[in-house]
Amino acid sequence: MSIVESKLNPQQASYDLVLPAGESWLHEVKRGQVFRILDLEGNQAVDTLFYSARDPEERYSAVDTIREQGNIYLTAGTKLMSTEGNVLMTIVADTCGRHDTLGGACAAESNSVRYAIDKKYMHSCRDSFLHALGHCDCGMDKRDLTANVNFFMNVPVTPQGELTFADGISAAGKYVEMRAEMDVFVLISNCPQLNNPCNAYNPTPVQLLIWDAVAQ
């Protein structure tokens, strides 16, 4: 777990958006640009997928990413690997310390399994992903949804092979920052989960910032 702070000045960002909980966001981050996700109020899960903008069949691979670095948690220095063995993004700064990529996104159907059958009518990350893809005219759909990153989420795995959902280690003002190594579509669901204590049952907004290469 490594804490690395950024030297970038938010005043010089070329893009700055506050994304409320329960909203999705699909945006192209160009090669060389730096993208920051800022946890405004603390312990918010930001479910995120990455695609090559040139060929979205090449996309983020959670299993290749953790296997190539030999560690199941993402932090500063992590290379977010594609299904074709290329680097999509490199995490260049991280004040949270570690992020999950085994827990996936919440969905109506998985909520019905995990919590109760009638929870399937609640809003979920996969609904947000499908909403964004349904409007994007990018040719992507459910078939393109795969195992995602959960920025700011703490999902420890024990040496005995149990998956646990622990209290968050993020807090208001913590951020993670990554440099695009190719032109990348970033697809986010700012998680609306109300059944999991990891966000204190209180989904909150996050801030998304992008710096152009010249500003760095």
Next chain:
Amino acid sequence: MTEPLSKTNLLWEETLPGGAHWSFVMKRGTALRLTDVEGGANLAALFYNKDEKLERYNMPDTLKAQHTAHLTAGFVLYSDMGRVLASVIGDSVGWHDTISGMSNAALVEKRYGKATYQQARNDMHRNARDSMLIELGKWGLGKRDIVPNVNFFSKVSADDAGGMLYAVNHSQAGGYVELRFEMDVLVVLSATQHPLDPNPEYAPKPVLLQAWRCGTPDEQDLCRNFRPENVRGFYNTELLFR
């Protein structure tokens, strides 16, 4: 009631040679025993609902619904639709990996060197990703359908700092795992080495496949009652057949 494998209910058996790939449909109420014939096998596997192939094995949903980072008897394989594709009804190995992904052409060439068909005939070096693409192509599927897979017979754990540890000599000769299928499932297999296998030799091992008619799970079923989540997972699955 789930009938164990016997001479009377056996449907078919075949041996998948080391390095080979294959795909087939297993019907609801049938089961598949996978046996590591020589020891040290790895079987990369993907699973799809045969009737709606957009519904497929989902590693994160399987793990988080059952609070596990590995598979063994009692656990089930969830699809992305909150349904059970298959249940692990028997296991003599104890741990099967689903967090490490599959080998690819670059990894196999870097580790074992190049062995083309022209040079090596059917002993050519194969990798799991290309093997999966070939099998998926037979069913109209492709790259977009490759998701994190199961690696039967392999163990990868994580230490307290998250470091991934591959267990050598994990699976012994004769070790087996049994899957009962809860819907009609397209099974896609590649008997290639695990991507973290430190063996410097290209030495994929064969796997014996035995299919039998086992019946559908009753109310007392081990996997159904293994966790409260699974009761709901089976409810969701059985709605397909009411």
